[in-house]
Amino acid sequence: MERAPTHTTLDDWIAREAVPFSVDSPAAVHAAVDTMVAGLGEPVELLGFGEALHGGEELLILRNRLFERLVTAHGYSAIAIESSFPRAHVVNEYVAGPVRQPGPASYEAIQESGFSHGFGRLAANRELVEWMRQYNADPAHRIKLRFYGFDSPTEMTSSDSPRQLLHFALDYLTSIDSASGQAYRARIDPLLGEDADWENPAAMFDPAKSIGRSPAATALRIETEDLISELHVRRPELVAKSDQDRYLEAAHYAVAARQLLNYHAELARESSERTASLLGIRDAMMADNLAYIVARERGRGKVLAFAHNSHLRRGKAEWQLGPDLLIWWTAGAHLNEMFGARYAVIGSGVGVSAANGIGQPEAGTLEARLAAAPGPARLIPTHKGQGLPTAAIETLPIRSGSTKNSTYFALTHQSFTDFDWLAVLDSVTYSRGGPPLP
Missing domain, CATH: 3.40.1660.10 (EreA-like (biosynthetic domain))
Structure with a gap:
């Protein structure tokens, strides 16, 4: 220039x-x-x-x-x-x-x-x-x-459930490896619970109202990490059985689900830095x-x-x-x-x-x-x-x-x-x- x-x-x-x-x-x-x-x-x-x-x-x-x-x-x-x-x-x-x-x-x-x-x-x-x-x-x-x-799938007064992000990645995996996809879904869906619990507007103002650090949410974060790891480890196989564009899209949805779960975990944290941290995560x-x-x-x-x-x-x-x-x-x-x-x-x-x-x-x-x-x-x-x-x-x-x-x-x-x-x-x-x- x-x-x-x-x-x-x-x-x-x-x-x-x-x-x-x-x-x-x-x-x-x-x-x-x-x-x-x-x-x-x-x-x-x-x-x-x-x-x-x-x-x-x-x-x-x-x-x-x-x-x-x-x-x-x-x-x-x-x-x-x-x-x-x-x-x-x-x-x-x-x-x-x-x-x-x-x-x-x-x-x-x-x-x-x-x-x-x-x-x-x-x-x-x-x-x-x-x-x-x-x-x-x-x-x-x-x-x-x-x-x-x-x-991010969040609003100023609420935050989305991670269901849509996780299901997109699971649908992709299931389309290639039905057994693996269904096994993940069987473990993940019970942990997701009700969308209304994730999307409770009161959680934006009161950490105690958030389910982001509940035992189910913590277990869901672990399952999400396992899903991301499987997608990464099997990249050559998954790309060959679909295409690179579809694979990268599904992998990014899984990573975005992890980030959203981290956002929910921060919602549940008592801290004077909570709001600034949430804005930074977004x-x-x-x-x-x-x-x-x-x-x-x-x-x-x-x-x-x-x-x-x-x-x-x-x-x-x-x-x-x-x-x-x-x-x-x-x-x-x-x-x-x-x-x-x-x-x-x-x-x-x-x-x-x-x-x-x-x-x-x-x-x-x-x-x-x-x-x-x-x-x-x-x-x-x-x-x-x-x-x-x-x-x-x-x-x-x-x-x-x-x-x-x-x-x-x-x-x-x-x-x-x-x-x-x-x-x-x-x-x-x-x-x-x-x-x-x-």
């Missing part, structure tokens, strides 16, 4: 390097994306696009336009969003189209079961999925697009899921990952929860170690959003400076702060937050090293299909 230019002021950096575009103009979006991709260079296999908040409609539309351009011009074959990894399997079946029938025949059939966090109800997500299905239906497109979720699972997805797509194309800025940024995450400051390593920090230059990430910011309770950014803040540049949206490289005035970056004021949407986080001086590029929109509305805000 070329050496970053030197700018004496932040205003000079913005004036010289901001790439203006409008989300409503395909040609302008294409030109901006092409400029950004050229600036990132060839090594990138995984490109992250972070959203400044959950609920920014135009950020979702920009994500869709970005992915479309990456697919048609830059060799991308898959998108992974901040939604449950195991649930997304059914969405990918729908995206694959009639070739994968019998499968879901309509988006309504996957809207709830295929997404976590209620994200299937967002109109922009439906538009993304339908575009992918239509793209795959064209015989001229030899490489078919894939849809993934890369989030982000580590996100990173592992993305590493698997990139490996699966290698040879087919590159991957776009979409999630909140706080997950994809390279630095540590911080969250002030009441009197407690929670700090943990983000998925982006893990990915930076795993992929190095093969991971790049775009962070986003917004100027105003009345619907989300975000007012005008205060003078001197990064959002105010960037929103003053030609727009109504713009992309700009951060150069990781190199060639930019260090003192001006370190003393940047942070704009005020949202009065309605607690998922909104402003850009800070750390955004220069957290992200490779920034996408800042003058304004955003609230997501179509999103839950009501206060």
